[in-house]
Amino acid sequence: MRKAFLLSAVAASALFAASAMADVTVTGTVDICTAAVPCQITFTEDLVKVKVATILVDVVVTPNKFAEAWTHFNQRNENNKACENCAEKTALIENSIGQGHFFDGNVGITSVNQAAGNNNNQATVITIALDEFTPTPTPTPTPTPQPTPAFAGFAESQVAGEQIVIGNVIDSINIAFRDALINNSIQGNVGITAVNQAAGNINNQSNAISIAVSLSNGVALSDAALGQFVVGNKHDEQNVSKHAFTTGSINQNIGVTQVNQSAGNFANQSNVLSVSAVFTPGQ
Numbered sequence: 001m002r003k004a005f006l007l008s009a010v011a012a013s014a015l016f017a018a019s020a021m022a023d024v025t026v027t028g029t030v031d032i033c034t035a036a037v038p039c040q041i042t043f044t045e046d047l048v049k050v051k052v053a054t055i056l057v058d059v060v061v062t063p064n065k066f067a068e069a070w071t072h073f074n075q076r077n078e079n080n081k082a083c084e085n086c087a088e089k090t091a092l093i094e095n096s097i098g099q100g101h102f103f104d105g106n107v108g109i110t111s112v113n114q115a116a117g118n119n120n121n122q123a124t125v126i127t128i129a130l131d132e133f134t135p136t137p138t139p140t141p142t143p144t145p146q147p148t149p150a151f152a153g154f155a156e157s158q159v160a161g162e163q164i165v166i167g168n169v170i171d172s173i174n175i176a177f178r179d180a181l182i183n184n185s186i187q188g189n190v191g192i193t194a195v196n197q198a199a200g201n202i203n204n205q206s207n208a209i210s211i212a213v214s215l216s217n218g219v220a221l222s223d224a225a226l227g228q229f230v231v232g233n234k235h236d237e238q239n240v241s242k243h244a245f246t247t248g249s250i251n252q253n254i255g256v257t258q259v260n261q262s263a264g265n266f267a268n269q270s271n272v273l274s275v276s277a278v279f280t281p282g283q
Contacts, residue, residue: 063153063154065214065216065218066131067130067131067154067213067214068154069129069158070127072159072161073125074162076163077164077203082265084173084175088176090199091116091179091181091197092181097193098185105253110192110193113196115198115203119202120198120204123207123208124208126208128211131155131213152218156212156220158210158223159224159225160226161225161272163206165230165268166229170201170235171237172236172240173237175237175239175240181245182195182259186249186253187250188251189257191255192255192257193256194257194259196259196260196261198267199263204268204270206271209274209275222275224273228268228270233266235265
């Protein structure tokens with residue numbers, strides 16, 4: 001499949017010169033003449049000239065390869081009710097998800113979602129598109145060799161997400177602790193690491209990654225969009241103690257590391273990443 005893309009400001013193909021403008025100012029001074037002093041007349045002329053040139057560029061690229069990745073997520077928490085009394089909770093990640101130095105942890109894609117609370121939405125969404133550089137084989141040499149045609153690639157990645165918390169009610173009393181803890185964890189990982197942890201109620205947490213790579217010289221486009229709404233919720237808590245701690249963690253990772261942690265309520269947390277790249281073969 002071949003597609004044509006119309007791009008601007010890539011290479012000059014047309015030149016258009018616009019009009020020129022000039023502004024002339026002339027001033028003069030005449031001294032009073034007397035018998036003792038001859039007349040002196042002085043003129044000053046200022047000329048300002050402005051010329052504007054406009055360059056219009058149109059380039060049509062017909063890629064041979066395509067890599068397109070698209071990620072979309074939607075999380076909604078609506079009309080929920082959490083009524084609790086003496087409901088202690090702890091979300092704990094300890095000595096986990098990699099504990100050491102470089103390359104001592106996980107390699108590749110690591111995804112962890114942990115929730116000790118109620119009515120929590122958690123998600124890790126990853127899309128990856130990769131095209132492989134496969135140029136046309138060079139024909140057998142002839143007495144008059146022909147130049148190899150240009151090989152072009154196209155990479156496009158998009159991420160779009162929405163998180164909504166509407167019309168929820170929380171009524172809690174006498175909760176001695178509600179803790180979200182990450183201790184000595186998420187270290188020394190290589191690649192993509194995504195972690196969500198929630199000890200509270202009615203939270204939206206997400207990690208979204210979209211990656212498109214074309215192993216051909218060409219065009220790369222990337223886009224990310226996120227909408228978060230927290231509307232019309234009711235919150236009534238008495239004698240409630242909460243902690244969110246990250247200790248000795250999220251160190252010495254290589255690549256992409258995304259972490260969300262919440263011990264509270266009605267939280268929208270998201271990490272959104274869109275990456276698009278093209279590479280010139282041999283470079």
